[in-house]
Amino acid sequence: MAEKKRIDFKQIESKWQQRWAEDELYRTADLPDKDNKFYMLVMFAYPSGDIHMGHFRNYIIGDAVARQQMMMGKNVLHPFGWDAFGLPAERAAIQRGIHPEEWTLSNIEVSKRTLQKVGISFDWSREIASCLPDYYKWTQWMFIQMFKRGLAVRKKSWVNWDPVDKTVLANEQVKDGFAERSGAKVEKKELVGWYFKITDYADQLIDDLDKLPEWPDNVKAMQREWIGRSHGLEVDFVIEETGEKLPIFTTRPDTIYGVTYMAIAPESDLIDRLKLDGEHAKMVADYRQTALARSEIDRAAATGEKDGVFTGKYAINPFTNERVQLWVADYVLAGYGTGAVMAVPAHDTRDFAFARKYKLPIRVVIQSGGDSVTDGALLDEAFVEYGPMMNSDRFNGLSGAEAIAAVSDFAEKESIGRKVTNYKLKDWSISRQRYWGCPIPIVHCEKCGPVAVPDDQLPVTLPKVENYLPKGRSPLADVPEFMNVTCPECGGKAERDPDTMDTFVCSSWYQLRYVDPHNEKEPFSREKANAWMPIDLYVGGITHATGHLIYFRFFTKFLRDIGWIDFDEPARRLFNHGMVMDAHGEVMSKSKGNVVSPVAVMEERGIDVARLAMFFTAPSDKEVMWSEDGITGVEKFLINKLLPLLESYRSSMPDLKQYFNLNDLTGFDRNIYVKLNQTVKKCSESFERLQFNTAISAVMELIRDYDPDKISSDQLNDSVVLKAIQLIAPLAPHTAEELWSLSGMDGSVFRSGWPQFDPDAIVGDMIEIAVQVNGKLRDSINVPADSSQDAVEQVAFDSERVKGHTDGRQVIKKIYVPGRLLNIVVKG
RNA sequence: GCGAAAGUGGCGGAAUUGGUAGACGCGCUGGAUUUAGGAUCCAGUUCCGUGAGGAGUGGGGGUUCGAGUCCCCCCUUUCGCACCA
Structure with missing residues (x-):
């Protein structure tokens, strides 16, 4: 009975995940070499407790880039953390009587474990959670810096009122008159609250979009329109x-x-x-x-x-x-x-x-x-x-x-x-009349007015409360021990501000905390921030185009103005990945019951198969319709082509940094060497554009053409095998690492270097030249790569198929594109 | 209404700068092997045509020796903003 090849994916996966953790493969240097660093960031995530296809896609894109950059020898910063304040935790508290903190932290645990099983190369030693006092202390510090410079102001104004969640919403949180989160019809209400004067930065926020050539045009257009000058x-x-x-x-x-x-x-x-x-x-x-x-x-x-x-x-x-x-x-x-x-x-x-x-x-x-x-x-x-x-x-x-x-x-x-x-842009309303958020570090004194809590008294920690039910004012207002304080300025009777901050405040500076996540004295070290920032590649969904992505640019400019950083844009390149839909093009949602869990796919087929399937289906910026059909091809490729590669490996331990001399190679050796270099070139370009589908197809072609029985040089044979493993490593890391290790090469494949192509070996001996007559393809001829135009023309005019269209007619012009085509223009 | 992006085989999608359209994969067809196969391998697979040949990247024009790619008009889809004076 022919046996289906069974691969113990789980064993390979857990072995390497464990090894990578032990070897601290993802651990980042504190201070990188500024010219050789790569800050790869995926957007801050709300810890909902499960990982869906959208997350999965987002994270494996970042992971592929981080791993490839690591192979290219960069100091890579690839951190992760949690945007952990917000209403879902409060709802859970109301419905199930669990404290929001408990609920949030346990969700973080679950999500984190799942992510670790996915094998994403996050440096977990830098993990942050915005709901923890060691983080929100500095969110409060940010508020105070704004306050001190008159950029955080308290005013009475017409606000968007969400009658279900009973809180104020920013304009960015209202879509077509309905609350983005609760779905309630938003009401107008006049209310006193805190505002960040983002409008002071409106001109810069528009003008500096021109400094972002690597941001998608649609996002820049949306921001321009939103600011509406x-x-x-x-x-x-x-x-x-x-x-x-x-x-x-x-x-x-x-x-x-x-x-x-x-x-x-x-x-x-x-x-x-x-x-x-x-x-x-x-x-x-x-x-x-x-x-x-x-x-x-x-x-x-x-x-x-x-x-x-x-x-x-x-x-x-x-x-x-x-x-x-x-x-x-x-x-x-x-x-x-x-x-x-x-x-x-x-x-x-x-x-x-x-x-x-x-x-x-x-x-x-x-x-x-x-x-x-x-x-x-x-x-x-x-x-x-x-x-x-x-x-x-x-x-x-x-x-x-x-x-x-x-x-x-x-x-x-x-x-x-x-x-x-x-400007259409309005000042950013940040007061929320809810519990689970970062407390506003202000004390209201009858004599002195609003006074900032002194730095040495930060953080203002969230007290425990009995009842989170929304009543239109913050639950903190009903906690006298929290509210009643003395004024830091005059020592008189005063009250704390009962509101908490919009969670978008927390996520406006988190990218800076990652460079120095355990700093107890400052929000982050200026030296580290200036070395690591800006983010080299920021990956996330398009949904944040006019919210978070404007706010975090605003914070960056503000921090630059107060001398904390020396750059004025937070992210050099922005990439929006496409959505993941079900097989029929419908959005996956619990209510529709069409949610496919990436975890289930990984359990069944292996992580690398799930990753390759997602990468291969479409380029990263396009919407993907997830279906089982998409898995078949890459699964066959991985099991039938990639894994058996080592069967023909000859243990010659080639020096992969060394090129072969093309002139020393003959026959198939020569052909496969050219193909190898073409593949390396194509993969490198595909990675640069985050088009992993074409990178995979290039490696598929290489392995299709690879035939060990025809290769005479052991070193060349092994180079092909090992470089194929390197090229696929960022996309299928566990499989690649396993193969790399079995080949007997030292260390991790992720420390082995990214293949470079031999520029002398990307064109083969014989090339195919298209022959057109009056722009229509008539024949395709094979000529030696170094043929002159005359030589090409001679072969072309000898072709029966070409003759049929040129005989008896006058040749007016010949256009020759070297190595590609010859166009013969005739008259009559 | 305004702004942006996109329309390529039965399907997902390839095709830097104008230069052999349909890479790679799915599916399908035929064959090989097999007791059998939903396994594997080989061949074929844009459409029309027996063929030579012709047509072909949403439609129509244009520029060019040559257009999926550039320009103009139109259609469709998606996304964003939508009384911003």
């Missing part, structure tokens, strides 16, 4: 009755003569100062109430009807001294610009719709070209493009950028306006 003019309109200034922001100063009404956001406190009376007062009050009750999503619905109400008051356009009606309208956003707009119905689609609905005047001030409509009443839609100004006094005829500049300059000269830049 726009240049324009702020114009001071005046409220007729009170004389109060009513500044508005516009990017279209060239339409200022077309203003026919003005509109204020319902949230604006300006309304309170209008001294409304009678009927208008009541209507406006009613309107504000209903508008504010509407959720963001209802208000933002692009198709939704715009509505509003007239205040009974008028504003004066400083350019024309004309009085226009002042409205309250919910299409005006309180949080952008000044919360009020000038309305130009003829040249803005929203204003047009609004004016039509409420029968407000429409005045054309921009010519739309040709026989343009100049009567607003006859317009079908707003003309929003640039064109020559008309009905605009001294500015008539100017258009586009020139017009905008002229109007803006005039406004500045007359002191009725100023050029300003506005």
